[in-house]
Amino acid sequence: MAAIAWFRQEIVCRRRLSSDTNETILKDAFGQHGEIIEVFKAILLSHLAAKVICDHVSGKSKGYGFVQFTSEDEACIALEEMDGQLLDGRKIRVAYAQKG
Numbered sequence: 001m002a003a004i005a006w007f008r009q010e011i012v013c014r015r016r017l018s019s020d021t022n023e024t025i026l027k028d029a030f031g032q033h034g035e036i037i038e039v040f041k042a043i044l045l046s047h048l049a050a051k052v053i054c055d056h057v058s059g060k061s062k063g064y065g066f067v068q069f070t071s072e073d074e075a076c077i078a079l080e081e082m083d084g085q086l087l088d089g090r091k092i093r094v095a096y097a098q099k100g
Contacts, residue, residue, distance in 0.1 A: 009037070009075045010068040010097040017052060018088035019061045025088060026050040030067045033081050034074025066097060 013026070027036055027050035036049040052065040069075040075096070083094040 009070070009072050010066060011075050011079050011094055012097040013065045013067070013082075013087075014093045014095060016090050016092045017061055017063050017065055018090045019063075021052055021061060021065070021088045021090075023050045023052055023065075026052055026065050026067060029087055030069075030078050030082060033078035035070040037068045037070055 011030075017026075030036060030050065050065065050067045053062045054060060055062055067075075067078070069078060079094050079096065082092065084091060086092075
């Protein structure tokens with residue numbers, strides 16, 4: 001049960017991030033809606049509070065990223081406030097991250 005609760009604190013920006021969006025921009029935008037965890041517990045996310053996923057060869061954004069909040073309530077507020085908003089000139093889609 002704890003893993004599910006922890007996972008509900010993490011949201012994902014899906015397939016709409018600008019190639020100019022980096023971790024700092026993502027963290028600044030979402031940080032307005034709640035406290036973001038400074039260190040991820042997941043190795044996959046490279047221990048960052050906000051992570052833009054990039055292509056290993058080109059280094060360019062794949063168009064999605066993750067943000068983890070200190071509480072489920074803050075993640076819920078950020079999801080509601082940020083879904084459909086403009087970030088770096090692109091309308092983003094935000095949802096809870098799914099395990100697996």
